[in-house]
Amino acid sequence: MTRATEIHLVRRPRGEPVDDDFRAVQVELDDPGPGQVLVRNVVMSVDPYMRVRMAAVLPGYPSWDLDAPMDGSAVGVVLASAAEAFPVGTVVSHRYGWRDHALVPAGGLRRIVPDPSIPLTAHLDVLGMTGLTAFVGLRDVARIRPGEDVWISGAAGAVGAAAGQIARLLGAGRIVGSAGSAAKVRQLVDELGYDAGFDYHVPDLPAALAAAAPTGIDVYFDNVGDDHLEAALGSIRAHGRIVVCGAINQYNALGERPGPRNLIAILTQRLRVEGFTVREHLAAYDGFVAQASDWLRQGSLVSTVTVVDGLDRAVHAFREMLRGANRGKMIVRISDDPAPTGSAG
Amino acid sequence: MTRATEIHLVRRPRGEPVDDDFRAVQVELDDPGPGQVLVRNVVMSVDPYMRVRMAAVLPGYPSWDLDAPMDGSAVGVVLASAAEAFPVGTVVSHRYGWRDHALVPAGGLRRIVPDPSIPLTAHLDVLGMTGLTAFVGLRDVARIRPGEDVWISGAAGAVGAAAGQIARLLGAGRIVGSAGSAAKVRQLVDELGYDAGFDYHVPDLPAALAAAAPTGIDVYFDNVGDDHLEAALGSIRAHGRIVVCGAINQYNALGERPGPRNLIAILTQRLRVEGFTVREHLAAYDGFVAQASDWLRQGSLVSTVTVVDGLDRAVHAFREMLRGANRGKMIVRISDDPAPTGSAG
Numbered sequence: 001m002t003r004a005t006e007i008h009l010v011r012r013p014r015g016e017p018v019d020d021d022f023r024a025v026q027v028e029l030d031d032p033g034p035g036q037v038l039v040r041n042v043v044m045s046v047d048p049y050m051r052v053r054m055a056a057v058l059p060g061y062p063s064w065d066l067d068a069p070m071d072g073s074a075v076g077v078v079l080a081s082a083a084e085a086f087p088v089g090t091v092v093s094h095r096y097g098w099r100d101h102a103l104v105p106a107g108g109l110r111r112i113v114p115d116p117s118i119p120l121t122a123h124l125d126v127l128g129m130t131g132l133t134a135f136v137g138l139r140d141v142a143r144i145r146p147g148e149d150v151w152i153s154g155a156a157g158a159v160g161a162a163a164g165q166i167a168r169l170l171g172a173g174r175i176v177g178s179a180g181s182a183a184k185v186r187q188l189v190d191e192l193g194y195d196a197g198f199d200y201h202v203p204d205l206p207a208a209l210a211a212a213a214p215t216g217i218d219v220y221f222d223n224v225g226d227d228h229l230e231a232a233l234g235s236i237r238a239h240g241r242i243v244v245c246g247a248i249n250q251y252n253a254l255g256e257r258p259g260p261r262n263l264i265a266i267l268t269q270r271l272r273v274e275g276f277t278v279r280e281h282l283a284a285y286d287g288f289v290a291q292a293s294d295w296l297r298q299g300s301l302v303s304t305v306t307v308v309d310g311l312d313r314a315v316h317a318f319r320e321m322l323r324g325a326n327r328g329k330m331i332v333r334i335s336d337d338p339a340p341t342g343s344a345g
Numbered sequence: 346m347t348r349a350t351e352i353h354l355v356r357r358p359r360g361e362p363v364d365d366d367f368r369a370v371q372v373e374l375d376d377p378g379p380g381q382v383l384v385r386n387v388v389m390s391v392d393p394y395m396r397v398r399m400a401a402v403l404p405g406y407p408s409w410d411l412d413a414p415m416d417g418s419a420v421g422v423v424l425a426s427a428a429e430a431f432p433v434g435t436v437v438s439h440r441y442g443w444r445d446h447a448l449v450p451a452g453g454l455r456r457i458v459p460d461p462s463i464p465l466t467a468h469l470d471v472l473g474m475t476g477l478t479a480f481v482g483l484r485d486v487a488r489i490r491p492g493e494d495v496w497i498s499g500a501a502g503a504v505g506a507a508a509g510q511i512a513r514l515l516g517a518g519r520i521v522g523s524a525g526s527a528a529k530v531r532q533l534v535d536e537l538g539y540d541a542g543f544d545y546h547v548p549d550l551p552a553a554l555a556a557a558a559p560t561g562i563d564v565y566f567d568n569v570g571d572d573h574l575e576a577a578l579g580s581i582r583a584h585g586r587i588v589v590c591g592a593i594n595q596y597n598a599l600g601e602r603p604g605p606r607n608l609i610a611i612l613t614q615r616l617r618v619e620g621f622t623v624r625e626h627l628a629a630y631d632g633f634v635a636q637a638s639d640w641l642r643q644g645s646l647v648s649t650v651t652v653v654d655g656l657d658r659a660v661h662a663f664r665e666m667l668r669g670a671n672r673g674k675m676i677v678r679i680s681d682d683p684a685p686t687g688s689a690g
Contacts, residue, residue, distance in 0.1 A: 052609075052613065058609075058613050059579075059610065059613065059614060061614075225609065229608070234404075244611045245612075246612070247608075250608075250609045256606065258603030258604060258606055259603060259606060260603075260604045260608075261601065261602060261603050261604060263570065263574070263604045264397075264403075264570065264592050264595045265404065265620075266589045266619070266620040267589045267590075267591070267592055267620040267622075268397065268403050268404065268406040268620070269404060269406075269620065270619075270620050270621055270622060271620050272617065272618070272620075273611060273617070273618040273619070274615075274616070274617045274618070275610075275611040275612040275613070275614065275615050275616050275617075276615055277612075277615060280615065
């Protein structure tokens with residue numbers, strides 16, 4: 001038996017989530033049954049899509065149960081094992097976040113080969129679902145072609161930070177990002193390889209976009225929705241693609257905010273607007289991790305994270321992420337890294 | 346020299362077009378120069394997209410010049426020819442509508458082989474761009490699969506009347522149409538092969554759609570935009586496709602009406618929303634005409650037209666079409682059919 005702490009959703013948030021929507025719950029975990037392992041979680045991520053999963057049933061999107069642990073990406077170390085492929089000490093990634101310990105079936109585990117040049121948090125960021133999201137969004141959904149000009153909103157967020165760099169690695173033309181502060185915008189250009197950036201807190205978003213991308217865009221990678229989508233529709237060229245990856249402006253106000261006034265551009269410019277979820281692109285993961293690990297070691301891809309310490313501050317971290325306080329991936333550190341003994345092979 | 350009457354656009358309409366936005370202008374046409382023919386127009390069409398071409402520059406959409414003849418599909422007969430392939434008497438279709446006579450270069454002509462079982466107006470309707478629009482929208486843009494359920498808005502309009510029938514011929518499952526009157530809705534079901542229909546003049550459009558398509562839809566063929574698009578987003582299944590063919594609700598109010606409040610469905614349901622114009626699918630035309638002519642002769646496809654007599658009533662016909670007074674294709678008859686001599690063979 002192992003005592004564990006889980007964060008449960010106890011009430012569906014109305015608008016911005018508040019502390020009382022969640023509760024830390026102590027549970028006793030059994031020893032691992034056949035095919036299971038007990039994992040001590042080291043780091044977990046908090047992500048915008050989680051706000052949607054907190055909502056009541058939204059067609060096509062799995063909703064979290066109340067009074068049950070939430071889930072999400074985490075990296076941990078195997079403490080006890082009844083699964084041959086994952087001996088004690090193995091470093092693993094899995095979906096049993098929002099708790100300090102978890103019983104995980106072997107089928108839900110992915111082995112991480114320790115590499116001193118790659119921090120564990122990168123496996124939640126550019127080497128994890130974040131990186132894969134940016135990659136398949138650009139390569140498989142947008143089907144970006146060399147030289148095409150791209151605007152990425154939420155560019156200083158986790159997916160945005162990865163997407164700007166990956167757009168460059170895929171041969172994009174001008175890469176423009178928008179973010180929520182002047183400091184973030186500087187980071188886009190100075191550290192993340194964006195050609196230009198702008199703060200979306202401007203009276204005239206279309207004008208800011210036009211200044212950053214004077215000849216228009218071919219691809220809009222949307223993490224925001226709303227007024228950002230309207231600006232993109234005003235700036236996009238014929239046969240442009242709009243990849244709908246997120247809609248953070250919508251998450252706290254589902255169904256209440258009107259859409260863009262210029263959707264007719266979809267018709268007049270013969271656009272393709274396509275939503276996707278990384279969950280349906282997992283077949284691309286192995287190839288992506290190999291490629292992205294090389295990029296990371298070569299320094300052509302960097303992982304940007306903001307770390308909050310303590311599972312008891314995970315809800316705080318989630319709320320801070322929703323209001324844009326993070327740079328890159330918002331990570332919660334739950335316990336210490338495993339000792340680099342190499343015993344996990 | 347031939348005296349001709351052309352309808353010119355003389356002012357960009359604000360909201361609903363009015364008579365003073367247009368003018369009938371008398372011109373003298375030269376005799377055909379090398380490679381040209383003089384055509385007497387017999388019938389022409391008025392179409393929703395023309396309202397967009399009357400607007401000032403809309404990115405990606407060619408705008409009509411002021412004080413120049415408008416254009417559009419027409420069928421006529423060659424009166425004088427300096428183009429070997431199109432001798433006098435040949436029946437032709439072309440883009441020089443909105444006038445009773447036109448000088449047309451041979452490259453802009455398409456020969457129509459007279460067939461007593463097919464009225465000339467069908468070449469502007471199911472055998473023309475209207476039919477091709479419905480066909481490529483369903484086959485190439487939606488990529489409809491056998492058994493998939495479809496909603497077609499503006500279903501009693503020209504494209505809608507063709508689309509319902511073509512969806513059936515392509516193997517669609519349940520086919521639902523919406524239109525602007527109870528009589529039109531009856532026609533959808535009684536004559537055009539729709540499984541169900543509803544009048545969009547209801548207090549609750551999503552409820553009307555849900556009643557007609559109780560298990561949801563896979564494809565929405567959008568001729569309307571606006572509240573119709575919002576209803577579709579609420580009813581569409583995962584991986585659904587929304588084909589944006591027209592947006593008649595927007596045409597008189599470009600840029601003024603907010604979009605749907607539930608665009609987040611594009612993300613949560615992983616939808617593809619794609620706009621297209623038939624002008625970019627002309628390579629499919631020959632194959633389509635052959636197929637559709639067979640369907641027409643077999644009676645599995647019918648052409649539905651509303652005919653207004655006289656070029657001097659073309660603007661009236663256009664305005665009536667915009668407010669939905671037509672059933673099927675709105676046609677303006679300009680002159681008598683050519684005598685069926687067969688001399689044009």
